[in-house]
Amino acid sequence: MQHLKSNNSDIYFGEIGYQKLNTFLSKNPFSIIFVLVDENTHEHCLPYFLSQIETKVTIEIIEIESGEIHKTIETCAGVWNALSELNGDRKSLMINLGGGVITDIGGFIASTFKRGIEFVNVPTTLLSMVDASVGGKTGIDLGNLKNQVGVFNEGEMVIVDSYYLNTLAKDQLFSGYAEILKHALITSNDDWKMVKNIKEKSLEALEDIILRSVTIKNDVVLEDARENGLRKTLNFGHTLGHAIESYCLTHPEKPILLHGEAIGIGMILAGHLSHQLFDFSLDKLKEIKKEVFSLYSKVDFSDEDLDKINQLLIHDKKNSFGNINFVLLSDIGKHILDVSVSNDQITEAFAFYRN
Incomplete structure (x- = not known):
């Protein structure tokens, strides 16, 4: 095609x-x-x-x-x-x-x-x-x-x-992998299997993965162009991911993160929140964490960092009526929209990421 x-x-x-x-x-x-x-x-x-x-x-x-x-x-x-x-x-x-x-x-x-x-x-x-x-x-x-x-x-x-x-450069190539992983996670187990170990894929295999990933996004946009429903699924990992990216962008002691690096962290956090709230499989959560850590270095976050990242969440463009809205998963390909999450649950998710 x-x-x-x-x-x-x-x-x-x-x-x-x-x-x-x-x-x-x-x-x-x-x-x-x-x-x-x-x-x-x-x-x-x-x-x-x-x-x-x-x-x-x-x-x-x-x-x-x-x-x-x-x-x-x-x-x-x-x-x-x-x-x-x-x-x-x-x-x-x-x-x-x-x-x-x-x-x-x-x-x-x-x-x-x-x-x-x-x-x-x-x-x-x-x-x-x-x-x-x-x-x-x-x-x-x-x-x-x-x-x-x-x-x-x-x-x-x-x-x-x-x-x-x-x-x-290698880091710029790897930055794109996070969105490919996200598209697979919100779609199906078959798509997740297709993209796992993505950095080991040949260029020919990567071209097929790119086509599939673009097709997934385009299908979502065709159904919901203005993000009133299904298109919100494309924000999996982005609520905290964007806050982390924004925080590191201006913090003098933090590395400036590429988008994919920040979204990779965000997907681990969203995966853990999914595990806490909707019994998302721990084994699958560990697969996500392993895949992300194979691509991106771990970033250290202090408790003070977490407080400031949480403060940035209120500016997320996906929020409405003062509510911070997350996209979470009950399983790969099964998403739940507009989920409210407590600060304590976010802290637990960061603890999982750090440990």
């Missing part, structure tokens, strides 16, 4: 993606094409990408600094100004070539410039291939609070090309 249809977008895999993009460019009279990159994708991905594109339309490159710390309104303002200075108009196209930060912020910038221009996502990291670029969530952070401002907008198409995985 080389094509998935989402609600308002198409997801293409491999070379067919560039063929479809070139057809799209030839059929639409774009005034100018902007390619948004960071310093890494500018060097390692842009030359290959441009070699695949056939168009006589002027292409302008806009570069932003890499990293979650730059997913801010200040970065947006810089890009909006650049778009204006380069004579961008409502007939412009933006192509977001990069990881989750690029596709998140690029989609948001495109959706708001001139009240909305068309955009295409070309994810270059495993994380953005299986998660950030698919499903129409765009946005930016407010300080250390993740994804507080944004819109739902799927863009025109997504091109998933495993070529770009060759440009990644």
